[in-house]
Amino acid sequence: MYNKFSLLFYLKKSKTWTKGPIPIYLRVTVSGRRSEISVGRECEISRWNSKAGRCIGNKEESKMLNAFLDTLQTKMRHAHQILLESGQVINAENLKNQFTGNVDKSRFLMEIFKEHNKRMQNLIGNGFEANTLKGYNTSVKHLSGFLKANFGKTDIEIKALNHAFIVDFEYYLKSSCKCSGVSAAKYIKHLKKIVNHCIANNWISTNPFINFKSTAKAKERTFLTQEELDRILVKDFEIERLDQVRDIFVFCCYTGLSYADVQKLKRSEIGRGIDGEQWIFTTRQKTETSSRIPLLPEALKVLSRYKDHPQCEHKDIVLPVLSNQKMNAYLKEIADLCYVRKHLTFHLARHTFATTVTLSNGVPIETVSKMLGHTVLKTTQHYAKILDVKVSQDMRSLRKKLKLSKVRLQKQSI
Numbered sequence: 001m002y003n004k005f006s007l008l009f010y011l012k013k014s015k016t017w018t019k020g021p022i023p024i025y026l027r028v029t030v031s032g033r034r035s036e037i038s039v040g041r042e043c044e045i046s047r048w049n050s051k052a053g054r055c056i057g058n059k060e061e062s063k064m065l066n067a068f069l070d071t072l073q074t075k076m077r078h079a080h081q082i083l084l085e086s087g088q089v090i091n092a093e094n095l096k097n098q099f100t101g102n103v104d105k106s107r108f109l110m111e112i113f114k115e116h117n118k119r120m121q122n123l124i125g126n127g128f129e130a131n132t133l134k135g136y137n138t139s140v141k142h143l144s145g146f147l148k149a150n151f152g153k154t155d156i157e158i159k160a161l162n163h164a165f166i167v168d169f170e171y172y173l174k175s176s177c178k179c180s181g182v183s184a185a186k187y188i189k190h191l192k193k194i195v196n197h198c199i200a201n202n203w204i205s206t207n208p209f210i211n212f213k214s215t216a217k218a219k220e221r222t223f224l225t226q227e228e229l230d231r232i233l234v235k236d237f238e239i240e241r242l243d244q245v246r247d248i249f250v251f252c253c254y255t256g257l258s259y260a261d262v263q264k265l266k267r268s269e270i271g272r273g274i275d276g277e278q279w280i281f282t283t284r285q286k287t288e289t290s291s292r293i294p295l296l297p298e299a300l301k302v303l304s305r306y307k308d309h310p311q312c313e314h315k316d317i318v319l320p321v322l323s324n325q326k327m328n329a330y331l332k333e334i335a336d337l338c339y340v341r342k343h344l345t346f347h348l349a350r351h352t353f354a355t356t357v358t359l360s361n362g363v364p365i366e367t368v369s370k371m372l373g374h375t376v377l378k379t380t381q382h383y384a385k386i387l388d389v390k391v392s393q394d395m396r397s398l399r400k401k402l403k404l405s406k407v408r409l410q411k412q413s414i
Helices: 060-086 092-100 109-122 130-151 163-175 181-200 226-234 240-253 259-263 297-305 310-315 324-337 348-361 365-372 377-383 388-413
Strands: 006-011 022-030 033-043 270-272 278-283 290-294
Touching (some): 006 060, 022 060, 022 092, 033 060, 033 092, 060 092, 109 130, 130 163, 130 181, 163 181, 240 259, 240 324, 348 365, 365 377
Antiparallel strands (some): 022 033
């Protein structure tokens, strides 16, 4: 941002001028770039001081013209002050537009972002979830801190955003806010959504993200091995709450349901599938996509244990799910009691279903994607890491095929 500018009043001759008064123009220069404005006055060339940019003489006419030019100079400095205080880009064109009043309504980043979050809050339960809003509110907090730290302001005009702004914000998130690469990428994504909104409304003409590429890499997905899952499955707990949390966790390991989806799962969403077996017919809360999951024996065992549970009967739900915070706290206790050294969280069940329960047992990734309720296969690939055991099985099958092929060739050559 350039704050310094220079003004010059000068006479501008037309190509056809031969004699008589010449129009006076005001030239404003910022960082070598110029813009000029006709001031609507004229002056004889013999009465003009080009160095001072004023009319020569003590006549009333000359004094009035110079006073008028002084007023215009003051007005231009005031236009510069407005741009400076509002955080807008200071260049010759913007100064000219501010001076002449030919300006669009200034739009500011934080103002637009907060309005976006306000609308999101009004739509919670109708397309948005509270946790989504929480993430966007955190983005606003980080952006506010960034603007204060790097610009000494509480807001900035949306037109001032550029590639350097995005890069510096990412650095601020990682250095000052101690965000991980994945978390920083999420907040940058939120900012990009606001920028795209501004572009769609023609509030900005250039996209500051056009040359920006995040370097964040997705974390390695953690999941339970079959041996670890079996250890949790057969463990006898003396405490009822741990027994209940274990059951719900195991149910999700064999269905792939997320916390939000199992919490809202109704008894009416359990029915007979195309094969005559029990299936789950539900809609994912996060994406509102359909998810149909055949129930495996271990999942059916869990359901049978809670069919007469008072809370389930009263609310017409499948399982008595506690808050996510309590579930994760109790899972830590379960991990310790079952000698599982991994950081056990409820979402780990979804990863375990995608890898250990399905993919490693030969279920095609397209089928896994359908059961998880993903809209694109790429999302499933993040969850479903190809296990070494699956690679081993596939290669063993390949060796058998190659061996049979070799035997057939040998027979044909005899």
